[in-house]
Amino acid sequence: MDTPIRDVITIGAGPSALTAAIYTTREDIDTVLYEKSAIGGLAAITDMVDNYPGFPDGIEGMTLAGNLEKQAERFGAHIEYGDVTAIKADGKYKVVTVDGADVKAKAVLIATGSDYKKLGVPGEKEFYGRGVHYCATCDGAFYRDKTLVVVGGGNSALQEAIFLTRYTTHIDLLVRSTIKASDVLQHEIQKYVDEGKVTIHLNTTTDEIIDTNGRVSSVKITENGQPAEIITDGIFVFVGLMPNTGFLADSPIELDEVGLIRTDLKLRTSMEGVYASGDVRSGATMQIASAVGEGAAAALSIREYLDEFNRTEAAA
Amino acid sequence: MDTPIRDVITIGAGPSALTAAIYTTREDIDTVLYEKSAIGGLAAITDMVDNYPGFPDGIEGMTLAGNLEKQAERFGAHIEYGDVTAIKADGKYKVVTVDGADVKAKAVLIATGSDYKKLGVPGEKEFYGRGVHYCATCDGAFYRDKTLVVVGGGNSALQEAIFLTRYTTHIDLLVRSTIKASDVLQHEIQKYVDEGKVTIHLNTTTDEIIDTNGRVSSVKITENGQPAEIITDGIFVFVGLMPNTGFLADSPIELDEVGLIRTDLKLRTSMEGVYASGDVRSGATMQIASAVGEGAAAALSIREYLDEFNRTEAAA
Numbered sequence: 001m002d003t004p005i006r007d008v009i010t011i012g013a014g015p016s017a018l019t020a021a022i023y024t025t026r027e028d029i030d031t032v033l034y035e036k037s038a039i040g041g042l043a044a045i046t047d048m049v050d051n052y053p054g055f056p057d058g059i060e061g062m063t064l065a066g067n068l069e070k071q072a073e074r075f076g077a078h079i080e081y082g083d084v085t086a087i088k089a090d091g092k093y094k095v096v097t098v099d100g101a102d103v104k105a106k107a108v109l110i111a112t113g114s115d116y117k118k119l120g121v122p123g124e125k126e127f128y129g130r131g132v133h134y135c136a137t138c139d140g141a142f143y144r145d146k147t148l149v150v151v152g153g154g155n156s157a158l159q160e161a162i163f164l165t166r167y168t169t170h171i172d173l174l175v176r177s178t179i180k181a182s183d184v185l186q187h188e189i190q191k192y193v194d195e196g197k198v199t200i201h202l203n204t205t206t207d208e209i210i211d212t213n214g215r216v217s218s219v220k221i222t223e224n225g226q227p228a229e230i231i232t233d234g235i236f237v238f239v240g241l242m243p244n245t246g247f248l249a250d251s252p253i254e255l256d257e258v259g260l261i262r263t264d265l266k267l268r269t270s271m272e273g274v275y276a277s278g279d280v281r282s283g284a285t286m287q288i289a290s291a292v293g294e295g296a297a298a299a300l301s302i303r304e305y306l307d308e309f310n311r312t313e314a315a316a
Numbered sequence: 317m318d319t320p321i322r323d324v325i326t327i328g329a330g331p332s333a334l335t336a337a338i339y340t341t342r343e344d345i346d347t348v349l350y351e352k353s354a355i356g357g358l359a360a361i362t363d364m365v366d367n368y369p370g371f372p373d374g375i376e377g378m379t380l381a382g383n384l385e386k387q388a389e390r391f392g393a394h395i396e397y398g399d400v401t402a403i404k405a406d407g408k409y410k411v412v413t414v415d416g417a418d419v420k421a422k423a424v425l426i427a428t429g430s431d432y433k434k435l436g437v438p439g440e441k442e443f444y445g446r447g448v449h450y451c452a453t454c455d456g457a458f459y460r461d462k463t464l465v466v467v468g469g470g471n472s473a474l475q476e477a478i479f480l481t482r483y484t485t486h487i488d489l490l491v492r493s494t495i496k497a498s499d500v501l502q503h504e505i506q507k508y509v510d511e512g513k514v515t516i517h518l519n520t521t522t523d524e525i526i527d528t529n530g531r532v533s534s535v536k537i538t539e540n541g542q543p544a545e546i547i548t549d550g551i552f553v554f555v556g557l558m559p560n561t562g563f564l565a566d567s568p569i570e571l572d573e574v575g576l577i578r579t580d581l582k583l584r585t586s587m588e589g590v591y592a593s594g595d596v597r598s599g600a601t602m603q604i605a606s607a608v609g610e611g612a613a614a615a616l617s618i619r620e621y622l623d624e625f626n627r628t629e630a631a632a
Contacts (some may be wrong), residue, residue: 019369019605026367026457028482051342053608054336054370056386070372075457137616141342141391166344188627265581265599283581284615289335292369293609297601300453311504 006032006313008302009105010098011084012217012244014041015288016278018068018077019295021300027303032105033072034082036100041113042279043288047129050141052288061129064288078190084112086245087274092309094273106273106309110253110261111295112244113279114286119217119237121149123209123216131216132209133236134161135286143167143234149174149219151206152238158185160238165192172230174204174221209235243280247271267298273309275302322348324618325412325421326408327400328560330357331604332594334384334393335425335611336618337545341391343619348421349388350398350414356381357429358595359604363445366457368604377445380604389551392492400428401563408625410589422625423618426569426577427611428560429595435467439525439532447532448525449552451602452476459483459550465490465535467522468554476554481508488546489522490537517537525551559596572598583614589625591618 008024010017013035024031034115038044046061055064069079082098089095094108116122116134125130130301133139140163148168150161153175161173162185171192179186179202192198201223208220210229218231243259254262260282267275277294279286324340325332329351354360362377371380385395400415403424405411410424434440434448436514440448449455456479463483466477469491477489478501487508495502495518499573517539524536526545534547559575570578570586576598583591593614594600594607 015369022367022369023482027453051338051612052370053331053338053378053387053611054375056383064370067370067372071369074372097468137339137343163343169406184627192570237496285616287612287616289612290609293606293612295369296367296603296605296609300601300603306545311500 001292003104005093006030006103006105007306008032008107008109009034009094009112010040010109011087011096012110012112012278012280013039013069013079014111014113014278014291015043015065015068016113016291016295016298017109018072019070019081020109020111020299021077022068022075022278023296023299024302025077027074027308028076030302031076032078032103033097034080034084036081036083038065039069039079041291042115044070045128046138048142049138049288051108051138052300087248087251087253087271089271089273090274096283106303108274109297109302110230110245110248110269110274110276110280111278111291112247113291114239114241114243114260114284117240117242118237119206120271121206121208123211124237127209127211127216131211131234132236134238136163136236136238137287138143139236140164140167145169146233147171147231149206149230149232149235150167150238151235152181153177153181154238154240155185156240157181158189158236160236161198162189162192164236165197166211169197171198172232173200174206175202176205176261177199178202178308206235241244258282266301267294273305317420319420320440321409322346322419322421323622324348324423324425325410326425327354327403327412328357328425328426328428328594329385329396329561329606330427330429330594331359331381331384331479331558332357332429332607332611333425335608336389336425336593336615337388337393337428338384338391339615340618341388343392344392345619345622346563347392348394348396348419350396350400350412352397352399354381354388355385358431359384361444362454364458365454365604366456367498403564403567403569405587408589413556418522419589423621424590425593425618426561426564426585426590426596426609426615427594427614428563429607430557430559430576430600432553433556433558435522435555436524437524439527440553443525443527443532445463447527447550449550450554452479452552452554455552455601455602456480456507457481461485462549463487463547465522465546465551466554467495467551469493470554471497471501472556473497473554474505476552478508479551481513485513485530487514487517488535488548489514490516491516492521492567494518522551526582557602559597576600582616582617583610589621
């Protein structure tokens with residue numbers, strides 16, 4: 001049995017894919033989005049988004065995600081739940097495997113995003129976005145004149161801890177073993193240590209995040225084998241990023257050293273007719289504004305590709 | 317007398333610059349925006365914005381512009397009216413000439429946008445965004461099952477006319493002299509001419525845009541020397557783009573063949589410490605979503621630059 005051929009499949013239905021779908025469907029380009037977890041992506045599970053342009057007082061992540069979904073559906077986007085496990089070429093078409101079944105399309109946009117690596121400790125999930133954070137640019141400004149715990153000992157943990165000093169009165173930096181960061185960053189954080197603004201705890205595991213009346217109030221740790229508790233207003237975790245690109249293992253799509261998808265300025269991947277945008281793209285800023293901007297740009301690139309595709313098809 | 321040195325100057329205060337300012341000022345980076353015409357840029361003078369992600373039913377351009385301005389000011393952005401006429405380097409600082417006076421900064425973002433070339437005929441200004449349009453991707457979808465006049469005979473005019481056929485019942489294409497577009501496009505538009513969906517008027521000037529009760533209803537033309545009138549629901553003008561980069565004539569900043577600013581993936585121009593984003597950037601999509609996305613990305617690049625700048629300064 002022949003399945004219908006879609007114009008565009010987006011893998012993922014976060015802000016970048018939803019924006020692309022607003023653009024494609026508004027131009028009557030048939031578009032289906034496959035999402036395996038939350039429509040709206042990380043935005044949907046963010047408490048408050050303060051820096052998405054257009055909302056002067058900020059907007060709840062869930063509301064923003066709902067708005068994006070409604071807008072895409074208003075123009076005719078089909079959003080479906082489904083787990084994409086493979087993408088391959090079939091002649092000039094692309095075949096995407098969704099929940100074990102194959103779906104064919106002329107073009108594909110990969111916008112599966114990235115997840116922040118978690119500590120996996122009690123309290124972490126419960127207070128996500130409300131005391132437990134993974135993005136200093138997004139949520140640091142909520143901690144003016146407050147104290148923070150930062151977890152991690154790599155380049156990004158040190159960089160973000162240094163960044164967060166502009167807001168906080170004090171930071172406890174919890175490092176599982178020893179610091180593995182560049183000399184420049186180690187030298188720079190030392191200045192804050194000397195000023196008494198940062199305290200570094202080496203050989204320290206983060207064991208539990210504790211709340212008082214629903215607000216994060218302390219973190220239980222084990223430092224050099226000894227249990228302890230640190231009073232804090234919030235905790236930022238920087239232990240790595242997990243791009244959602246595992247399903248591309250058998251594809252010819254080129255990834256960078258951390259598993260993000262390489263694209264050119266037109267957001268084309270190394271596989272013809274396949275595009276990538278948002279947090280899954282190499283060089284991504286992990287910002288909704290950028291994900292949305294790239295979604296629009298990807299849609300315009302895809303439209304150009306489809307115009308050429310249809311011209312060739314008509315001529316054949 | 318020494319003037320204070322700003323962290324960041326943005327030239328322009330459209331969506332891209334305002335977004336960059338939301339990001340920089342939220343991180344306590346001192347930022348001043350100089351705007352010579354409308355705060356909010358082209359968005360501010362657009363009647364209805366249908367495809368800016370986050371507003372399911374669209375948003376008035378003026379309201380969106382106002383929101384962006386409020387959001388940037390909420391975090392401490394300084395928005396000032398002023399005409400920037402030059403940018404030059406002074407050691408490691410940049411000097412920007414505003415209304416004849418010099419202002420110094422560590423980094424500069426050029427986000428002056430581009431303007432659509434106008435016909436300069438009666439009715440054009442009055443019905444801007446409400447019957448007279450310059451962007452098919454933005455406003456084409458408002459003309460489903462309606463008739464249109466399209467003005468222009470170059471590649472972009474033909475491309476956009478072909479694009480608009482997906483919405484409209486009929487298009488009159490007004491070409492001042494003869495068509496100057498690629499063979500592929502000429503071949504393709506001929507198909508629509510054969511179907512009776514497009515009528516091409518060569519040697520035709522567009523003389524006046526006429527309304528009935530405040531809605532565009534016809535266009536007065538002169539075709540082969542004979543005056544005539546075409547009944548229509550709207551008019552799209554594609555006679556060229558004017559990047560607002562005239563003030564860069566004496567700067568070392570590299571432009572492309574149409575005068576847009578070349579940047580790399582990090583939105584750096586060819587002048588160190590000077591960035592460009594939005595509609596003034598080579599490769600720009602002329603979409604608010606992309607301008608905003610690039611504004612955020614530029615701010616993050618600038619922050620990185622300032623971190624390094626301040627480190628070097630402290631070490632000196």
